[in-house]
Amino acid sequence: MGTRDAQxxxxxxxxxxVVSGKGGTGKTTVAAALALALAAGGRKVLLVEVEGRQGxxxxxxxxxxxxxxxxxxxxxxxxxxxxxxxDPEAAMLDYLEMFYGMKRMGKALTRIGVVDFATTIAxxxxxxxxxxxxxxxxxxxxxxxxxxxxDAVVMDAPPTGRIVRFLNVTQEIxxxxxxxxxxxxxxxxxxxxxxxxxxxxxxxxxEEMPVQETLDGIAELRETKLPVGGIFINMVRPxxxxxAALEAAFQGRFDTAELAxxxxxxxxxERTGDAGPLAEALTKEIAEHARRVELENxxxxxLASVGTPRYDLPLLPDGADLAGLYELAEALRAQGxx
Amino acid sequence: xxxxxxxxxxxxxxxxxxIDAMLDDPGxxxxxxxxxxxxxxxxxxAALGLRAAERGRSVVVLTVDPAKRLxxxxxxxxxxxxxxxxxxxxxxxxxxxxGELHAMMLDMKRxxxxxxxxxxDPERARQILTNPFYQSLxxxxxxxxxxxxxxxxxxxxxxxxxxxxxxxxxxSRSALDFLDAPERLGRFLDGRLIRILxxxxxxxxxxxxxxxxxxxxxxxxxxxxxxxxQVLKDIQMFVSALDAVFGGFRQRAEQTYRLLQxxxxxxxxxxxxxxxxxxxxxxxVERLAEEGMPLAGLVVNRVHRTPAASLSAARSxxxxxxxxxxxxxALTAAVLRLHARRMQLAAREEREQEHFTSVHPTVPxxxxxxMPEDVHDLAGLRQIxxxxxxxxxxxxxRSA
Numbered sequence: 001m002g003t004r005d006a007q008x009x010x011x012x013x014x015x016x017x018v019v020s021g022k023g024g025t026g027k028t029t030v031a032a033a034l035a036l037a038l039a040a041g042g043r044k045v046l047l048v049e050v051e052g053r054q055g056x057x058x059x060x061x062x063x064x065x066x067x068x069x070x071x072x073x074x075x076x077x078x079x080x081x082x083x084x085x086x087d088p089e090a091a092m093l094d095y096l097e098m099f100y101g102m103k104r105m106g107k108a109l110t111r112i113g114v115v116d117f118a119t120t121i122a123x124x125x126x127x128x129x130x131x132x133x134x135x136x137x138x139x140x141x142x143x144x145x146x147x148x149x150x151d152a153v154v155m156d157a158p159p160t161g162r163i164v165r166f167l168n169v170t171q172e173i174x175x176x177x178x179x180x181x182x183x184x185x186x187x188x189x190x191x192x193x194x195x196x197x198x199x200x201x202x203x204x205x206x207e208e209m210p211v212q213e214t215l216d217g218i219a220e221l222r223e224t225k226l227p228v229g230g231i232f233i234n235m236v237r238p239x240x241x242x243x244a245a246l247e248a249a250f251q252g253r254f255d256t257a258e259l260a261x262x263x264x265x266x267x268x269x270e271r272t273g274d275a276g277p278l279a280e281a282l283t284k285e286i287a288e289h290a291r292r293v294e295l296e297n298x299x300x301x302x303l304a305s306v307g308t309p310r311y312d313l314p315l316l317p318d319g320a321d322l323a324g325l326y327e328l329a330e331a332l333r334a335q336g337x338x
Numbered sequence: 339x340x341x342x343x344x345x346x347x348x349x350x351x352x353x354x355x356x357i358d359a360m361l362d363d364p365g366x367x368x369x370x371x372x373x374x375x376x377x378x379x380x381x382x383x384a385a386l387g388l389r390a391a392e393r394g395r396s397v398v399v400l401t402v403d404p405a406k407r408l409x410x411x412x413x414x415x416x417x418x419x420x421x422x423x424x425x426x427x428x429x430x431x432x433x434x435x436x437g438e439l440h441a442m443m444l445d446m447k448r449x450x451x452x453x454x455x456x457x458x459d460p461e462r463a464r465q466i467l468t469n470p471f472y473q474s475l476x477x478x479x480x481x482x483x484x485x486x487x488x489x490x491x492x493x494x495x496x497x498x499x500x501x502x503x504x505x506x507x508x509x510s511r512s513a514l515d516f517l518d519a520p521e522r523l524g525r526f527l528d529g530r531l532i533r534i535l536x537x538x539x540x541x542x543x544x545x546x547x548x549x550x551x552x553x554x555x556x557x558x559x560x561x562x563x564x565x566x567x568q569v570l571k572d573i574q575m576f577v578s579a580l581d582a583v584f585g586g587f588r589q590r591a592e593q594t595y596r597l598l599q600x601x602x603x604x605x606x607x608x609x610x611x612x613x614x615x616x617x618x619x620x621x622x623v624e625r626l627a628e629e630g631m632p633l634a635g636l637v638v639n640r641v642h643r644t645p646a647a648s649l650s651a652a653r654s655x656x657x658x659x660x661x662x663x664x665x666x667x668a669l670t671a672a673v674l675r676l677h678a679r680r681m682q683l684a685a686r687e688e689r690e691q692e693h694f695t696s697v698h699p700t701v702p703x704x705x706x707x708x709m710p711e712d713v714h715d716l717a718g719l720r721q722i723x724x725x726x727x728x729x730x731x732x733x734x735x736r737s738a
Contacts, residue, residue, distance in 0.1 A: 237679070268653070
């Protein structure tokens with residue numbers, strides 16, 4: 001794998017990758033793999049977590065991440081992945097310090113419950129703090145060189161059901177605060193989120209519910225003028241059998257006798273010399289497999305109708321461990337996602 | 339159990355969760371299905387509701403955000419916040435009478451509005467309902483859905499119309515938000531902030547900040563600077579208008595919380611046999627114990643099984659290799675490769691479950707095999723109900 005020109009990728013110019021997906025689809029894993037893939041070849045990428053679940057730490061096998069950008073992995077061919085677990089309370093104190101120079105005041109505000117209020121009760125404020133912190137990292141420049149600190153930022157975002165509200169929250173805030181500093185801040189964040197520098201990706205499985213949610217999510221993004229990214233199809237299992245055999249199995253006319261003969265040849269017959277029962281059991285297994293492949297093909301067609309780039313990520317037999325992440329990152333690069 | 343014994347318990351089998359005993363026990367009044375997102379909580383809740391109804395209970399299923407086709411399966415075509423009768427149940431299935439199934443989808447905004455209308459005088463209710471802060475809070479506050487789900491649960495229970503309520507919990511950002519949301523609201527209500535926010539409105543005008551001590555005045559100044567005067571005014575109006583309603587809020591939140599701790603409640607933790615979901619399940623089990631909430635057991639959905647379990651992954655792989663190197667029976671070799679992968683997956687899932695059971699050896703478990711298709715109708719829910727109650731037995735031929 002040589003160094004590749006960044007121009008080859010589907011997301012040239014995108015600097016904020018928001019990764020959403022239905023629960024259970026492996027959203028955090030895909031976000032982590034995408035960060036590794038984007039960092040490959042000597043780039044610097046920040047992986048951001050927004051829901052306080054410490055999923056990134058778990059995937060990279062690290063102790064819980066603090067509210068601090070720190071290097072967590074080295075990408076293939078050089079390149080660094082940094083991670084940040086955004087804590088809304090800390091983000092709020094940051095915000096007060098950055099915009100109002102009120103660091104010490106933060107403690108007083110925490111004590112009387114202002115921070116609690118802002119981060120848990122006040123609608124949307126929590127989300128605007130989190131998206132605000134993320135877009136600050138996207139825009140941040142090195143004061144000496146004037147270049148951007150991160151080549152890309154990947155956000156492990158809330159699940160599909162909440163993603164549009166989460167990203168659109170600046171608008172919600174803007175509705176509440178027609179003027180004033182919060183409005184100004186919200187407008188700034190919205191500017192980043194709706195720009196061509198942002199892409200909102202969806203992770204899905206080839207199953208009915210996650211595919212439906214992906215379609216709904218994309219339609220909602222388009223309505224709210226948020227930039228639609230790619231579809232990452234996770235845990236893809238190879239069909240494993242020629243089409244004709246799958247077709248036969250699907251229709252219940254798989255050649256069990258032929259299979260029994262094969263099993264015998266492989267030395268898997270019972271002591272009596274009979275491979276029939278095993279062949280029967282395996283035929284059942286293959287029939288289910290064929291049915292599943294058929295359903296997956298239907299879901300694949302549905303996803304194709306959306307007209308946005310799609311990437312396949314293989315099911316990792318041993319689960320998404322650290323080695324698996326690099327494997328997924330490689331798959332993403334090979335398909336031009338990064 | 340000593341650590342010595344635990345060390346030997348390599349393949350520990352958890353106690354089997356007896357779903358039917360739980361559903362048939364008239365003492366079971368509330369079943370709460372909780373677990374991380376995407377593990378099949380809603381389907382499990384619906385299947386339990388149907389099974390309980392068909393075994394003679396009068397049941398209402400409260401769902402929070404069902405997938406479209408599942409909602410249709412239960413005849414829920416609109417979100418109207420009222421329990422609707424589900425037609426098509428087989429109510430003489432086991433020769434018991436009196437069973438009934440109702441289902442409803444939570445409308446959190448309407449639930450919130452109804453509380454306001456019930457607890458504030460009309461003028462004050464109008465003030466609250468039209469306040470922009472309230473409108474935003476009632477439809478998007480990160481804990482509103484959880485809080486309203488618990489509120490609705492309390493209402494259903496108090497109505498006395500059903501002898502069993504099955505509730506599925508919202509897909510929260512942190513799994514136990516439905517337990518934490520009322521407390522968070524309470525912490526806010528008890529906090530000093532609310533007094534600061536309310537003070538000016540009470541005395542009538544922002545100038546009242548001056549009446550407060552210097553520390554409070556400074557905070558108010560900062561709030562004005564950060565939020566802007568208009569937002570602060572909206573918040574103040576909102577908070578003072580809600581003041582009258584809040585007392586009732588807290589009281590009912592506490593009632594519902596105690597209801598969840600009562601012996602008539604059964605928590606079911608739902609998971610899939612994957613690392614994240616099982617880790618989350620462990621966390622749930624521990625939190626429920628801490629809160630004194632009665633845990634009935636763990637439901638593991640989407641377990642992969644095979645009708646040819648006697649052929650191990652290793653043997654299957656070796657045999658495939660033999661055939662491949664001899665260049666014969668290519669199709670059989672491919673079948674064996676597929677089988678080996680299936681066995682590997684099953685073994686990994688088994689390890690995840692064993693890990694859970696070694697940490698929580700007394701938690702009863704039932705498993706539901708993975709199905710190729712999602713559930714679309716009552717027949718599908720009925721089948722899931724059977725699998726739940728038989729710990730996934732007699733189902734190997736249907737697994738996928």
